[in-house]
Amino acid sequence: MRKKEKISEKTITRFPLYLQILKDLQQKGTQTISSQLIAHQALVKASQFRKDLSYFGEFGKPGSGYSVEHLIERIVNILSLSCRHQAVLVGAGNLGMALYNFPGFKEWNFEITRIFDNAPAKIGKKTGKITIENIDKLPLDLKIPLGIIAVPALAAQTIADLLVQSKIKGILNFSGVKLSTPPAIMVRNVDLTYELAILNYYCCID
Amino acid sequence: MRKKEKISEKTITRFPLYLQILKDLQQKGTQTISSQLIAHQALVKASQFRKDLSYFGEFGKPGSGYSVEHLIERIVNILSLSCRHQAVLVGAGNLGMALYNFPGFKEWNFEITRIFDNAPAKIGKKTGKITIENIDKLPLDLKIPLGIIAVPALAAQTIADLLVQSKIKGILNFSGVKLSTPPAIMVRNVDLTYELAILNYYCCID
DNA sequence: TAGATTGTTAATCGATTAACAATC
């Protein structure tokens, strides 16, 4: 599907936004859209939108623009969102439960199918359809590609090591700690404290 | 404190990470550090670290490097983290409570001092030291600079409008919706779904 | 002093954007 040319992370990062905008347009009954209009909504230039798409092929009709339905289908495919993706959640605290119940995940075809924790008080408890399991029993043949770490900073590296052992492919890390993992493992850090600090910086200057 | 030259957001975004690394070094008793070593930990080039600092003045001693203590102090000042910053939280669901209890905020001198929600079942409930208040009673003279939106997508824009009326300066937005706000208001979006989708992309290619 | 490391300049790299031929 993809061309050989290297696709920057910045480009990839914009696709979920494009997809969201297109879904909203579809909701409103829009059938066709120009790069001009969608880029305006995404706060990027039209040429950037077209360039981003161009890494993955041709999507539109000169003169008329893009079919919303068709473009959604293509972007869903690029992001591999057409089939359901399972994720394992480690950490059943406030943050973990918030993520488990986060409606956006379901809408995008992600599902947290197993939850692990180390607190005896939590292990065995049912939440929604699934039961919180003992982290010590994390199986080696987990067969789930995505891991979400929502444990305190101190435990994060240990959990990451366990997930790597369980042959996870990617980790979404909320612990606020830089994880050390093999290069094949993709890690994305969401650092809530940093986000607030950056916001604060821009609020304090001026 | 700052020079006239425009400082890119990418530069600012790296400072919290530098600060965290320095704090960890201080914990371990390190007194002096070279750009070489700190950059290595931050996964950037030494020259990038030095350039980032250079926007804010001179911090080190040629030949010996940087005083960890002194550099922490300077970065804390750059990020305006020396005094306590209050934040108002809107949304007392799982995510809101997770943020309220997030230990990182306190460590960095942020404190959520008021929580608002619209659910009668939640209003009036005590959590920690504070009581969840009715969002309809959000005062116009709130006098809190930072707002955190942790409400469902549908409610987000309404809440943003209310916060703007209450003279908030910046918003950390977890709703997954692009907010429309006056240009003077700084908004940072943390979109959990996008993060998972981007992670998934990199897990699925290869 | 000699060695080390800074702060800053200039070169490089990569990402964004304008422009336009191709095409519906």
Next chain:
DNA sequence: TAGATTGTTAATCGATTAACAATC
């Protein structure tokens, strides 16, 4: 066809990095 809009190239812009004089 004429008007509109694409996909892509080439120009521009901005961020990263290497290199080095200054300096501790």
